[in-house]
Amino acid sequence: MNKTFNIAKWEYLEKVKTKTFIISLFLTPAIIIAFTLVPTMLSGHHEDFTKAIGLIDTSGVYYNALEQNMGKNRLNNVQPEYVLLNFAGKNKDFSAIRKSADGSINSGQIAGCLIIQRYVNDSCAIEYRCRETDNIKDLSNLREAFNNTRLELKLMKEGANPSLIKFISNNADIKTVKVERNGTGPHQDFLAMFFTSLIFIILLMMMVISSDGMLVRSLLEEKSNRLIEIIISSCTPNELLAGKVLGLSALGLTQVLVWTLVGGVLASTSAVPPEVFNNILPIFLFFALGFTFYSAIFVGIGSIVSTEQEAQQITSYLSLAMILPIAFALPAIENPDSAFVHILSYIPFTIPTIMILRFNIGPVPLWELLVSVFIMAASIYISIIAAGKLFRVGILSYGKRPSLKEVISWLKE
Amino acid sequence: MLQVTNLTKTFKDTVAVDNISFNVEPGKIFGLLGPNGAGKTTTIRMILNIIRPSAGTILFEGKSFTKEFFNYVGYLPEERGLYKKSKVLDTILYFASLKNMDKKSAVDESIKWLKKLEIENYKGKKIEELSKGNQQKVQFIASVVHNPKLLIFDEPFSGFDPIIQQIIKEILLSFVNSGKIIILSTHQMDTAEKLCSDIFLINKGKEVCSGSLSQIKKQSGSNNIRIEFEGDSSVLNSSPFIAHADCYSGYAEIQLKDNILPQDFLRSIIDKVAVTQFSIIEPTLNKIFIDAIKRSSI
Missing domain, CATH: 3.30.70 (Alpha-Beta Plaits)
Known part of the structure; x- marks a missing residue:
């Protein structure tokens, strides 16, 4: 036990000083921030300046009411989001007005121009001319304001009660709320949910790739310079294996700790949605299970291969298997009850990521949780036994990579 | 005393070591000799408990393997290498800690050995900054720093210049005087001839001849x-x-x-x-x- 601790201490202290570790310590959060914050900022934050929108109204009836309705959109509840500029000049020709409006759009003076052409009675043709036709938010604001205006004007014309008009033109907004076992959860929007899951999955991935990558490399170094023979003439292979896994897991934990601190600071500045820290316990459980499982597998692989290239080849496939569930993340969030997601919750390679996802999406039935944990525990047990066997034989086999048949015979030994 | 009896190791369909027996007594250097691929390293690995014998027994001071044995043995493998990025003294202390040495005596002994091999001023340097010969000295120290009762050297002189070879020879002979059990595996016959008093010649896993060197010489000479x-x-x-x-x-x-x-x-x-x-x-x-x-x- 003492030697296991000595090995763990050595692995930890020697690796924690390396440049690779220090770089990954800071690079990873930077990547995560880029992954999570930038889209949130892009989609969630409004531009904080007032936009000018031109209006060409050949009927001349909409301007005032429309300006009032557009004025309901406020930036940060203070500043109006839009100002309406009336381009209608009675003396000018319609196409000349439109041309001058287009000029203003191109020069950036106005964001766009709404053209209302009245034909007969209440029917009208309406178009919005702008540089970027994909500005969904502006368009939906305009659409809402115009339709409300049109409705109000018609109702006023028919002599309806002003309070009725107000009632009709007030749209109801639907808020989505996630229901959890212990009552109503906080308001949750899709993006926050998606990125919450992603943060943990990426953390797990990064931890597995960096710590277990280091584990494989340190094994290979000792194997290639035969230090392994000195070490296992000083302690049992199991002590060595346990020491390495312990030391490098501590290293991974250090990383996660630093990242969590960074995350905590970001959360306190509300740059990261605080929802990230809901369900932290089950997420942590699957995080730990996933890490242990993948570590055992990496040890097994590290024991079989004898060059860095071989190791990289195999570990990159494994890492892919782990990243794969991220590709399922979107469909899983959209449809958490699909059979597909349920099947993935029973495959040891995808359990950790899928379960982290599912805990963020909604309540997971207790029996399913228990089944997943059981499958994970059994897989970990089997993989540790197998890794231990491969380790004992593999660390002393040099040269060519053993064939599958040989590996199987090692496992049987 | 180290007693090896009817030791056999089979890998799948090849017999690497075939029913060999010998005793290694303290105060003598025991030469385990043989051409490449004879089974020397496999024999050493079985003695070190790195691999398990297919048959036969190995007794150290009358007892079969216990975990304590790990702390009594010092091993210098044929192929050398160390953690390149680690510091000299740290590396030696790590190996000492794997032999359950307490920190203080580990530091004292390390410094003593570094002085003896004239590389004390490198103790804070990274291994990769040392010359190849000096790296080998570090590895030699790592195998003897814990004052082992049983020493196994696999081709200890390869890679050393003649001056250091002489120093190492003197160190080996001083170990003989302090009653250690020493196994020297080599195919440098002239070295073995000068150092070993008992030899065991192995070829293709089998014993070819064994006994005290003088006796063997007398028999065949x-x-x-x-x-x-x-x-x-x-x-x-x-x-x-x-x-x-x-x-x-x-x-x-x-x-x-x-x-x-x-x-x-x-x-x-x-x-x-x-x-x-x-x-x-x-x-x-x-x-x-x-x-x-x-x-x-x-």
Whole structure:
């Protein structure tokens, strides 16, 4: 036990000083921030300046009411989001007005121009001319304001009660709320949910790739310079294996700790949605299970291969298997009850990521949780036994990579 | 004492070590000799408990393997290497800690050894900054720093320059005086000849010959002579007394047939060539080795 601790201490202290570790310590959060914050900022934050929108109204009836309705959109509840500029000049020709409006759009003076052409009675043709036709938010604001205006004007014309008009033109907004076992959860929007899951999955991935990558490399170094023979003439292979896994897991934990601190600071500045820290316990459980499982597998692989290239080849496939569930993340969030997601919750390679996802999406039935944990525990047990066997034989086999048949015979030994 | 009895190791369908037995006594250097692939390293690994024997027993001080044994043994493998990025003293202390040495005595002993091998001023340097010879010194220290009772050296002199080889030889001999059990595995016969008092010759997993070196020499060496002469060396080749002759310019090493006395042979050639020197010699270990391997291969 003492030697296991000595090995763990050595692995930890020697690796924690390396440049690779220090770089990954800071690079990873930077990547995560880029992954999570930038889209949130892009989609969630409004531009904080007032936009000018031109209006060409050949009927001349909409301007005032429309300006009032557009004025309901406020930036940060203070500043109006839009100002309406009336381009209608009675003396000018319609196409000349439109041309001058287009000029203003191109020069950036106005964001766009709404053209209302009245034909007969209440029917009208309406178009919005702008540089970027994909500005969904502006368009939906305009659409809402115009339709409300049109409705109000018609109702006023028919002599309806002003309070009725107000009632009709007030749209109801639907808020989505996630229901959890212990009552109503906080308001949750899709993006926050998606990125919450992603943060943990990426953390797990990064931890597995960096710590277990280091584990494989340190094994290979000792194997290639035969230090392994000195070490296992000083302690049992199991002590060595346990020491390495312990030391490098501590290293991974250090990383996660630093990242969590960074995350905590970001959360306190509300740059990261605080929802990230809901369900932290089950997420942590699957995080730990996933890490242990993948570590055992990496040890097994590290024991079989004898060059860095071989190791990289195999570990990159494994890492892919782990990243794969991220590709399922979107469909899983959209449809958490699909059979597909349920099947993935029973495959040891995808359990950790899928379960982290599912805990963020909604309540997971207790029996399913228990089944997943059981499958994970059994897989970990089997993989540790197998890794231990491969380790004992593999660390002393040099040269060519053993064939599958040989590996199987090692496992049987 | 280390007692190895009927040790056998089979890998799948090859027998790497085939039923060998020997004892290694303290206060002597035991030479485990044999050509490449003979089974030396496999034998060493079984003694070190790195791999399990297929059959046979290994007893150290009368007991079979316990975890304590790990702390008694020092091992210098044939192929060398260390953690390149780690510091010299840190590395030695790590290996000492794996032998359950307490920190203080580990530091004291490390410094003592670093001084002895004249690399004390490198103790804070990274291994990769050291020359190859100095790296090997560090590894040598790592294998002896914990004052082991049993020392196993696999080709300890390869990679060292003659001066350090001499220092290492002296260290090995000082270990002999302090009553350690030492196994030296090598195929450098001249070194083995100078250092080992007991040898065990192994080839293709089997024992070829074993015993004390002087005894072995006596057994195989009564009929060897060295003769310096002037004249036609073809005389030697045609002599009916000779079993084997290695002729060089001006001298020859000759193995006589079993029942021939050296003086009879001398009498038979004394008229034909001018003999300037005539001596009865012991065969070198190298010769014993080669002859024995040849015999066992037939």
